[in-house]
Amino acid sequence: MSGQLPATDPPGAPRLRELTVDAPADREASVVAAVYRLGVQGVEVRDAESGAPAGRVHVVAWLPPSPTASRAIRGLRRRLGPDARCEWRDIAVTWEAAPPAASIGARFVVVAPGVAAPPGRDAIVLDGHLAFGDGLHPTTVLCVEALERRAAAPGGPAPSSVLDVGTGTGILALVAARLGATRVVAQDIDPLSLWAARRHVEDNGASAVIDVVEVLPAGTFDLVVANLYFAPLLALIPAMAARVAPGGELVVSGFGVDARGRVEAVVVAAGLVVREAKEREGWGLLVCGWRVGAAE
Numbered sequence: 374m375s376g377q378l379p380a381t382d383p384p385g386a387p388r389l390r391e392l393t394v395d396a397p398a399d400r401e402a403s404v405v406a407a408v409y410r411l412g413v414q415g416v417e418v419r420d421a422e423s424g425a426p427a428g429r430v431h432v433v434a435w436l437p438p439s440p441t442a443s444r445a446i447r448g449l450r451r452r453l454g455p456d457a458r459c460e461w462r463d464i465a466v467t468w469e470a471a472p473p474a475a476s477i478g479a480r481f482v483v484v485a486p487g488v489a490a491p492p493g494r495d496a497i498v499l500d501g502h503l504a505f506g507d508g509l510h511p512t513t514v515l516c517v518e519a520l521e522r523r524a525a526a527p528g529g530p531a532p533s534s535v536l537d538v539g540t541g542t543g544i545l546a547l548v549a550a551r552l553g554a555t556r557v558v559a560q561d562i563d564p565l566s567l568w569a570a571r572r573h574v575e576d577n578g579a580s581a582v583i584d585v586v587e588v589l590p591a592g593t594f595d596l597v598v599a600n601l602y603f604a605p606l607l608a609l610i611p612a613m614a615a616r617v618a619p620g621g622e623l624v625v626s627g628f629g630v631d632a633r634g635r636v637e638a639v640v641v642a643a644g645l646v647v648r649e650a651k652e653r654e655g656w657g658l659l660v661c662g663w664r665v666g667a668a669e
């Protein structure tokens with residue numbers, strides 16, 4: 374998420390609490406760690422070249438305004454000590470204009486509202502970059518391509534039920550629905566992503582197929598897809614494996630190719646095997662299924 378002020382402030386958009394810690398530059402690592410402990414999804418670090426005074430660092434993060442957030446910020450202030458300052462303000466959400474059209478996979482194009490899809494491409498309408506998932510990141514592309522391959526695979530129907538963990542804008546859930554899934558659950562823990570995904574599901578006329586939820590649903594799915602940051606990806610693999618139906622697949626991305634071995638180890642410990650591995654621009658994707666004789 375960037376810290377730019379919104380180009381447009383969409384009606385009904387949530388507001389965010391923007392937190393800035395001003396600290397001596399040599400305390401950057403410990404301040405970043407302390408801010409992450411508030412539960413934020415990311416931070417922006419500004420040094421002397423990007424707006425902080427010489428010798429100081431500014432660590433900026435965003436979280437939903439709530440009494441819990443206020444308490445957490447007060448606790449952070451106490452822990453930071455006298456040489457650091459912590460300020461916050463409530464702002465309208467960041468809302469950057471989406472590029473007019475970006476092709477993704479063999480079949481799709483992500484378009485801003487009102488933009489016509491180029492001929493031969495199926496349009497997914499995404500209104501801005503409020504959450505991660507504009508379709509341009511290599512990990513998103515890897516996942517879209519994996520969904521397309523799975524839908525076109527000979528010898529089996531396209532997955533009819535799909536769980537998209539860490540849905541962001543909802544892009545992978547929308548692609549799964551377009552590829553023929555009749556029940557899609559899109560899950561995220563980030564309130565802004567949930568808001569953006571719900572809006573995009575509605576804008577793309579997919580409300581009858583896609584449910585956007587905050588908590589991992591019970592039950593199993595023909596396909597579970599997860600493009601997550603590295604730590605939650607590793608942590609959630611066992612829970613996601615438990616939601617893969619017999620004969621189903623787990624598709625994971627969000628890790629650098631150098632970390633593939635660590636992801637594979639967790640996949641195997643969860644009882645699955647890796648069936649396919651793909652790479653794009655230094656990022657990896659694994660398609661995993663049940664070991665013969667394991668959970669299925």
Ligand SMILES: C[S@@+](CC[C@H](N)C(=O)[O-])C[C@H]1O[C@@H](n2cnc3c(N)ncnc32)[C@H](O)[C@@H]1O
Pocket residue numbers: 414504505506507508510512513516538539540541542543544545560561562563566600601602605609627
């Ligand atoms: C890298 S983005 C992927 C967005 C989209 N699925 C895509 O492929 O472009 C990761 C998403 O995972 C969400 N996330 C992070 N930790 C999570 C967790 N523990 N459970 C569910 N979602 C999580 C983030 O809020 C973010 O929207």
